[in-house]
Amino acid sequence: MSCKLNSLSEILPILEKCHQSNKPLFIIANDYDQEAIQALLANVSKGLLQICAVRSPFYGEKRNQILNDLAKSLDTKVFYEFDEKVINNILLSDLGTCKKIETTHNETIFVESKNIENSEEISREIEKNLEDKNISKEEEAFTSKDLLLIKELLLYYQLVLIQNQSFWN
Numbered sequence: 001m002s003c004k005l006n007s008l009s010e011i012l013p014i015l016e017k018c019h020q021s022n023k024p025l026f027i028i029a030n031d032y033d034q035e036a037i038q039a040l041l042a043n044v045s046k047g048l049l050q051i052c053a054v055r056s057p058f059y060g061e062k063r064n065q066i067l068n069d070l071a072k073s074l075d076t077k078v079f080y081e082f083d084e085k086v087i088n089n090i091l092l093s094d095l096g097t098c099k100k101i102e103t104t105h106n107e108t109i110f111v112e113s114k115n116i117e118n119s120e121e122i123s124r125e126i127e128k129n130l131e132d133k134n135i136s137k138e139e140e141a142f143t144s145k146d147l148l149l150i151k152e153l154l155l156y157y158q159l160v161l162i163q164n165q166s167f168w169n
Contacts, residue, residue: 003081004031008039010082015049017092024050026101028067031055052103074098074110
């Protein structure tokens, strides 16, 4: 999600589907309202939901690029708003998958996500961009080394490590 989660009621249809199917849910959002955090903790501690929520990494366009690349790798999409009609029509299969997610306070690792088409070609292009010393400041913002390395991990190696933002910054 490329937006703030203010309340669990915004994603209630998704939570109900996860609860009914006993599937875990991993949420990445730009920010969480205190009410949403408390509701998440209450539902997890009662054993009602298997859910993990982290803040999205980076800011601005860099954040959008990472979230979109991650969505491709996990076979899902980035939700930019909580439109009730859109949320109600989301299926569990729309939420993406990977074999394993490990998260700590500082980082999250996604293991064995979807294989992206043309990943070898994309990987070669990324490596070329990493070696390019003649890029402008504007291009550098969109092709920074850490962003390109993350993109390569996502697309080619089906593994990604992202730095989590703390809830209590």
